[in-house]
Amino acid sequence: MRTLAVLKTALTGNYAVAHAVRLAKPHVIAAYPITPQTTIVEKLSEFVAKGELKASFVNVESEFSALAVVYGAAMAGARAFTATSSHGLFYMYEMLWWAAGSRAPIVMAVVTRTLGPPWNIHDEHNDILAIRDSGWAVAMASNVQEVLDLTIQAFKLAESAYIPVAVGLDGFVLSHTVESIELPPQEAVDEFLPPRRPDLPLRLRPGEPITMGNIPSDDRLHAEHLKNIYRASQEAKKLVKSIDAEYGKLVGREYGGMVEGFELEGARYAVVCMGAWCGDAKEAVRSLRREGVPVGLMRIRFVRPFPDEEVAELSGMDRVVVFDRDITPAGGILGREVASVLGRDKVVNVLAGLAGVDFKADEFRKAVKHAVEGEYADRVVLL
Amino acid sequence: MTVRIDLLPKTKYVVPGNSACAGCGMMIGLKVLGMALGEEAVLSIPASCASVVQGLGPKSGVALPILNVPFASAASVATGMSEAFRQLGVKGQAVVWAGDGGTADIGFAAVSAAAERNSDVLYIMYDNEAYMNTGIQRSSETPKGAWTTTTPTGKREAKKDVALILLAHGVPYVATANIAYPQDFYRKIKRASEIRGFKFIHLFAPCPPGWLFDPSLTVEVARKAVETGVFILWEYDNGELKLNPPSSALVDKSRRKPLVEYLKLQGRYAHLSEDQIKQMEEEIDRKWQFLLRFAQAARPRA
Ligand SMILES: Cc1ncc(C[n+]2csc(CCOP(=O)(O)OP(=O)(O)O)c2C)c(N)n1
Ligand code: SF4
Numbered sequence: 269m270r271t272l273a274v275l276k277t278a279l280t281g282n283y284a285v286a287h288a289v290r291l292a293k294p295h296v297i298a299a300y301p302i303t304p305q306t307t308i309v310e311k312l313s314e315f316v317a318k319g320e321l322k323a324s325f326v327n328v329e330s331e332f333s334a335l336a337v338v339y340g341a342a343m344a345g346a347r348a349f350t351a352t353s354s355h356g357l358f359y360m361y362e363m364l365w366w367a368a369g370s371r372a373p374i375v376m377a378v379v380t381r382t383l384g385p386p387w388n389i390h391d392e393h394n395d396i397l398a399i400r401d402s403g404w405a406v407a408m409a410s411n412v413q414e415v416l417d418l419t420i421q422a423f424k425l426a427e428s429a430y431i432p433v434a435v436g437l438d439g440f441v442l443s444h445t446v447e448s449i450e451l452p453p454q455e456a457v458d459e460f461l462p463p464r465r466p467d468l469p470l471r472l473r474p475g476e477p478i479t480m481g482n483i484p485s486d487d488r489l490h491a492e493h494l495k496n497i498y499r500a501s502q503e504a505k506k507l508v509k510s511i512d513a514e515y516g517k518l519v520g521r522e523y524g525g526m527v528e529g530f531e532l533e534g535a536r537y538a539v540v541c542m543g544a545w546c547g548d549a550k551e552a553v554r555s556l557r558r559e560g561v562p563v564g565l566m567r568i569r570f571v572r573p574f575p576d577e578e579v580a581e582l583s584g585m586d587r588v589v590v591f592d593r594d595i596t597p598a599g600g601i602l603g604r605e606v607a608s609v610l611g612r613d614k615v616v617n618v619l620a621g622l623a624g625v626d627f628k629a630d631e632f633r634k635a636v637k638h639a640v641e642g643e644y645a646d647r648v649v650l651l
Numbered sequence: 652m653t654v655r656i657d658l659l660p661k662t663k664y665v666v667p668g669n670s671a672c673a674g675c676g677m678m679i680g681l682k683v684l685g686m687a688l689g690e691e692a693v694l695s696i697p698a699s700c701a702s703v704v705q706g707l708g709p710k711s712g713v714a715l716p717i718l719n720v721p722f723a724s725a726a727s728v729a730t731g732m733s734e735a736f737r738q739l740g741v742k743g744q745a746v747v748w749a750g751d752g753g754t755a756d757i758g759f760a761a762v763s764a765a766a767e768r769n770s771d772v773l774y775i776m777y778d779n780e781a782y783m784n785t786g787i788q789r790s791s792e793t794p795k796g797a798w799t800t801t802t803p804t805g806k807r808e809a810k811k812d813v814a815l816i817l818l819a820h821g822v823p824y825v826a827t828a829n830i831a832y833p834q835d836f837y838r839k840i841k842r843a844s845e846i847r848g849f850k851f852i853h854l855f856a857p858c859p860p861g862w863l864f865d866p867s868l869t870v871e872v873a874r875k876a877v878e879t880g881v882f883i884l885w886e887y888d889n890g891e892l893k894l895n896p897p898s899s900a901l902v903d904k905s906r907r908k909p910l911v912e913y914l915k916l917q918g919r920y921a922h923l924s925e926d927q928i929k930q931m932e933e934e935i936d937r938k939w940q941f942l943l944r945f946a947q948a949a950r951p952r953a
Contacts (some may be wrong), residue, residue, distance in 0.1 A: 295738035296731060324734035333727035336720070336761065340695065340731025343718055345739055346732070362721050420749070466739060472716050472801035474743035475690040478663075481719030485707035 272519065275451040281415045281442030283433070284449060285377045286311035288419035289349050290321045292375075296341035296348045298326040298334045302356040303389045304439040305379040309351060331356040335363040335376070342372040343480070345466025347423065348372065351526040354381035354395045354438060356650075360400065362481040363407040364432075368403025368497065370480065371469035373426035374433075374549075377419065381439040381594075390624020391439040393543060394594040397571065397601045399434060403497055405504055406572040408543045410528075412447035417521055418569075420457060424633060425510050427464045428526060429504040431497075436650070438544040452519045460518050508570055511637045526575035528567040535564030537631075537640045538582045539604055541591040542568040545621060552632035568602065579609045588614050589639040590631070593621040599648040616644055622650040627651070654834035659686045671704040675872060676856035676868025678704060679830040681748065684775065685715060687840035689749040692773075694718065697758060699727040699750035700784045700858075703779070721916040723757040725749045726765040729772045737771070744844050750902025751792035752782045755813045766820040769848045774842070776851070777812060779858035787861045795934070796880075796927055797804045798863075798919040805922060805940040809934070814853040815945070818887050824850040828887040830857070831873035835884060835895055842888065863918025872916050876908055880907040880935050885944060892949040894942075902943065904936060 279287065285308045289297070292296040297316070299309040326343075328334045330353050338348035353359065357378055367374055378399075382392035400406055405425060409415040415437045427584040432651075437443055470480055484490045506511045509525035516522025524526025531553050532538065541549045551564045552614075566582060568575065582588050588610055592600025616639040621627040635651060638644055664685025670677040677700060684692065693715045702719050706712035720728045725747045733745035754762055754776040765772055770876050781799045782788040789799040791811040798805055818825045823846050828836040838855065844849035857873050859866040876882040877898060884898040894902070900912045910932050914920040923931075 296734045298727075306673050322738075324738055326730060326734060326770075327768065328727060329760050332723065333761050333764060336724035336727030337731040337734070338726075340718070340720075340728035340733075340745075341735040342731070343728075344693070344732040344735035344741075346731075346735035348735075354653035363724060366724075417931070472693055472718060473741060474693055474716065477711070477714040477716055478715070479705055479708060479717045479719070481702075482708045482711060483703060483707040485710070489709065509922070 270646065272456055273453045274374070275453070276448065277451055278446050278448045278498065279412060280307070280444050280446050281412045281437045282307040282379065282444065283311055284412045284416040285351065286315065287420050287436070287451055290315050291452070291454060292420055292423045292461055293321070293347065294349045295346035296324045296326065298328050298337035299350045299352065300331045300453065302330055302331070302353045304381060304498045305351050305353040305356065305377070307443070308377055308379070310525055314443055331359040332363055335360045335367060336375050338369045339363060339370070339372050342374050343370060343470070344472050345463050345651060349376070351377035356382055357382070357395050357399065357616050364399055364402045365405065365633045367432050371430040371462065374434055375419065375422045375426050376432065376434050378434050378436045379443045386431060388623055389439065392439050392593055392622055394622060396434060396436040397594050400439045400516070400572045403434045404438065404572065405429070405430065405431050405501070405570060407433065407570045408568070409442065410544055410546045410567060412442060412445070412519070414523060415442060415447040416449060416451070417515065417519070417523070420461065420641050421511050424461050425625045427502055427506065428507050428511070430469050431500055431504055441544040456518055456602050460515060481496070498571055505573050505575070523569060524568045525609045527578040528565065528569060530565040530568065532564035535562050536586045536589045537561070537563040537636070539563060539565040539591065539636055540568065540588060540601060540602065541565070541578070542571060543593065545591070545593065545627060548629040549632045550625070551629035552636060555629070555633055556636060561637065563638065563640065571602070575604055576609050579606055583610055584630065585614065586598055587616060587640050589616045589618060589636050592617060592619045595619050595622055603648065616649065617647060618649045618651055654837050656834060659837065660689065662689055664689045664714045666714050666933055668706045668710060669704050670706045670850050672860055672866065673700045674859040675704065675867050676830045677701060677779060678702055679869070680777050680854050680856050681713065683833045683836050684746070684748065684840060687777070687837050688735055688844055689715065689745065690843065691744045691759065693743055694749050695725045695729040695732060695745065697724040697753040698784065699753050700779070701750065703784055708909070712722055715718065722753055723754060723761060725758055726761040726772065729774070730765050730768070730770040733771045734769040738947055745772050747772060747776070749776055750783070751778045751780060755791045755811050757887055765788050766817055766822045766849045766851065769822060771847050773843050773850045774852070775854055777854045777856040779856050779861055781834060781861050783858050789829065795933060796920060798922065812909065814851065817851040817852060818892070822849040822851060824888055826854070827853045827882070829873050829875065829877055829884060831870045839886065864916050868916055872913070875908065875916060876915040877909045878903070878914040879910050879940060881910070881913055883939065885942065885946070887949065889919040890949060892946045894920040894946065895948060902939070
């Protein structure tokens with residue numbers, strides 16, 4: 269590896285997103301304020317105003333329009349970025365599907381936040397998980413450095429798979445927490461992320477008639493298009509890995525692709541989780557290991573496409589404890605997804621940290637211990 | 652500027668394979684748009700008849716670059732296209748071609764925002780005065796008294812004047828146009844496209860199945876709307892609002908044709924009583940007075 273002139277600095281998660289976007293040099297940015305996302309776009313509009321980023325910053329009247337603007341820009345060949353949270357993400361709903369169905373290579377930061385009522389701005393994963401079937405690739409970072417790296421990687425993924433990519437970061441826990449990180453130099457990012465091809469998924473230019481999205485003459489054409497998007501999502505799993513590896517070679521940080529494994533060597537039990545609280549979960553795993561409990565951890569980085577193959581590697585475990593920071597009438601979303609790979613009998617699904625309630629390393633430790641000792645009567649455990 | 656029809660570009664942008672109804676007024680408008688901006692325009696079209704008339708994909712009966720987009724999103728998508736073109740150094744005009752529902756109702760917030768931002772978009776609202784694509788339901792552009800499937804005894808509320816609302820946004824160019832006056836529409840498109848910023852044209856576009864008239868009468872109905880004073884041709888440019896011919900010759904009420912000549916052509920007004928028609932006439936005159944006062948106020952200073 270070459271030595272890079274990295275800049276060591278301290279940033280919040282939101283500012284890390286903004287710096288990653290600045291380094292990715294998008295042409296068009298549009299967003300609408302919502303806590304805890306707002307400081308991303310404030311910082312970006314400052315970069316644009318100061319001339320540190322040569323892009324159009326479009327102020328809009330809603331999140332629906334924010335996504336519509338970046339969608340129009342992306343379809344016209346631009347690199348485009350937006351960011352939102354919670355209610356803002358839900359306000360985009362129709363556009364999310366349209367963008368994915370158009371193969372628009374958009375990157376969006378989602379700063380996770382619970383949904384009302386009541387009005388509550390604190391962290392939870394229900395918002396980002398609700399878009400999991402819209403056709404977007406959906407990833408979650410676990411610390412501020414990864415927020416930066418993942419955002420840069422997301423542009424490359426979006427522009428190679430022609431799938432829009434949502435980069436999640438936990439509201440406040442990451443978005444407003446300062447951590448010391450390294451910023452790669454512009455030349456390294458330029459090398460990793462060349463300008464995008466403006467002619468894919470289509471070339472939208474004056475004088476060149478082409479129609480995107482009119483009524484199909486045969487529904488089978490539409491069906492084939494949907495299957496192609498599924499196929500592209502499956503292909504994207506390979507791209508996630510190769511992009512992570514390529515970035516790792518250049519910048520010196522690699523995350524493991526679709527998932528990150530931790531202490532899985534020789535483990536009989538596994539913890540599965542996603543997002544910032546995996547840091548606390550790792551601490552719990554370390555302390556359980558010290559107590560002699562053979563437990564490891566798998567952190568989901570990409571929940572869409574789903575890392576089926578990686579999760580299947582846990583099939584030899586005696587028990588898998590899946591932590592969900594979300595709740596649905598059917599239990600936890602990750603819990604059900606993991607059970608769809610490993611079978612219901614192996615999985616204990618713990619729902620915790622809801623509505624922003626703190627869930628500490630020691631609580632993880634106790635919950636894992638209870639779960640592996642079979643002390644929970646139910647498959648879905650509400651903590 | 653006068654426009655001679657025989658000198659207009661001959662390239663056809665509305666071609667066989669399109670699936671518009673016979674006598675579709677909107678399609679006449681689209682032909683004029685092609686003549687005026689065929690090589691410059693990139694269209695953002697929301698859910699509407701305009702998305703359906705393109706015909707069946709992967710082919711298209713409209714030979715223009717078109718992005719079909721969600722119902723409420725057209726103005727914002729066009730903004731994105733326009734900003735992309737600017738950043739990428741592509742010369743072209745982002746055009747929205749949208750119905751009255753997509754403009755005045757569900758898409759209104761986005762239209763208003765694009766106008767307020769003065770985004771470089773030419774927004775054309777073809778007004779067939781209802782949601783035609785879903786089967787003739789009322790919109791805020793349906794005139795008072797008109798039958799639709801959701802106003803079976805006639806709409807009770809007045810038509811929203813979108814063009815005047817857009818004018819109040821302080822945008823550089825707003826105009827009304829009518830498919831019976833293609834030269835006027837052509838000239839307005841050309842003029843609008845010379846201006847960088849948000850331009851709005853309200854195009855009157857009769858719809859035979861929706862208004863219940865014979866497809867051979869589309870232009871006749873459109874012309875009668877102007878001659879009776881129902882629809883007024885005007886243009887706001889450079890801070891000046893003026894009436895355009897032939898509306899400019901109809902300021903004197905006595906020069907307008909009787910309203911019934913317009914109404915009687917259309918089944919959607921068949922149920923109206925004489926009293927209701929009289930009331931309509933009074934309302935039309937109030938609209939004229941209002942616009943004329945506006946025109947007087949928005950006059951260049953001597
Ligand atoms: C969000 C959403 N709601 C409803 C519809 C169904 N829909 C499609 S077109 C349309 C009416 C369009 O009316 P207008 O804009 O006046 O255009 P026209 O059909 O008259 O040409 C409706 C309600 C839709 N496509 N999307
Ligand atoms: S319903 Fe009316 S507006 Fe729609 S295509 Fe037919 S004639 Fe044109």
